[in-house]
Amino acid sequence: MTNHIEALREIIETRRSVRRFTDEEIPREVIEECLRLAILAPNSSNLQPWEFYVVSSENERKQLAAACFQQRAAKTAAVLIAVVGRSKSWKENAQKLLNEWPGDIPPAVESYYTKTVKLLYTQGPLGILGFARKIMMTVVGLFRPVPRGPFSKQGMQTWAAKTCALAAENLMLALKAHGYDSCPMEGFDEKRVRKILGYPSDAFTVMMIGAGKGAADGIYYPRMRFDSKHHVFEV
Ligand SMILES: Cc1cc2nc3c(=O)[nH]c(=O)nc-3n(C[C@H](O)[C@H](O)[C@H](O)COP(=O)(O)O)c2cc1C
Known part of the structure; x- marks a missing residue:
């Protein structure tokens, strides 16, 4: 394989959470390709407990933006994508x-x-x-290593959410590689979102992703991360 580190580095470094989008639409084929790349993410036991609800119609977007507390990243997004986990589809x-x-x-x-x-x-x-x-x-487990979960519905949701989060990141990086921006959101009323989107009963919203072409003033703050010495431990 050729060395793609520079392209990867650029995509990862330039992806930002963008909270304001222009009116530009994302072509359908771009969204489709980004979703195809999203589900190439590693996932637990390859059981693929994810669903993606792609919302571009104005009426549903408005309803969802209200359920996302009128966040600008939701209100101005060309497309809203609910990344949804399933705890029972395995x-x-x-x-x-x-x-x-x-x-x-x-x-x-x-x-x-x-x-x-x-x-x-x-x-x-x-x-x-x-x-x-x-x-x-x-x-x-007192005598030998054993699995310590999932032992509950919440455990199954955590199990599915890990996998969905990986797909969400793939999706956002793929959008960036296509020249579009995104904002992941957990600021939403899950009960309202599930009602609007009409999920199966074991489905739950892992995150909402607002996507579109970032406006010039769409990035609110400079990027900031703590020094890796606080997070990386050599053992
Ligand atoms: C799970 C998750 C939930 C988030 N929820 C929101 C949100 O509701 N609203 C928002 O504006 N940003 C949200 N963000 C974006 C973060 O604030 C952002 O990723 C962080 O500040 C780092 O900025 P960067 O993505 O530009 O590097 C969320 C990010 C993640 C991963």
Whole structure:
């Protein structure tokens, strides 16, 4: 592979959270390609517990902007994308992976998607199986390394959110590489957003992304990060 570090560095360094966009639209094919790149993100067990709700129609954008507390990054965005996690789609997706597997399914893969994922992710009615697993793992964990989760609905949401956040970053970097800007947002009323977008019951909004062409005054503050010595530890 050729050395792409300069291009990557430029994209990462120039991506900023942009809070004000111009009226320019993002071509449909650009959004489609950015979403295609988004889902090339690494994801847990390749179970792909993500969904993306792309909102460009004015009426829905207005409703969503209100649910995002009228943040300018939402109000002025050409497109709003809800990055949505699914805490229960793993079961269906495990089967789908087997159905769509290219060629013969290796026995280890079949066993993983028919047995292991059930042991890892089944929570049962009212989370009872997850809770039982938690107790069992706490005991067994006294003697050997064991998985320490997910043991609850919240655990499954955290599990899905990790994967969705990676896709969100891919999406924002891809937009930047195409010359468009974005702003990730967690400032929104989740109950209202889910009502507007009509999710399945196990879906939840990981973040909203406002996207468009950044206005000249769209970046509010200079970029600032703490020195890595506060965050990076050599062990
Ligand atoms: C999960 C998440 C939620 C965020 N929520 C908001 C938000 O609601 N509104 C906003 O203006 N910026 C939001 N941001 C953007 C951050 O404020 C921004 O990334 C940070 O200040 C660093 O600036 P930079 O992205 O330009 O490097 C969010 C970022 C992340 C990752």
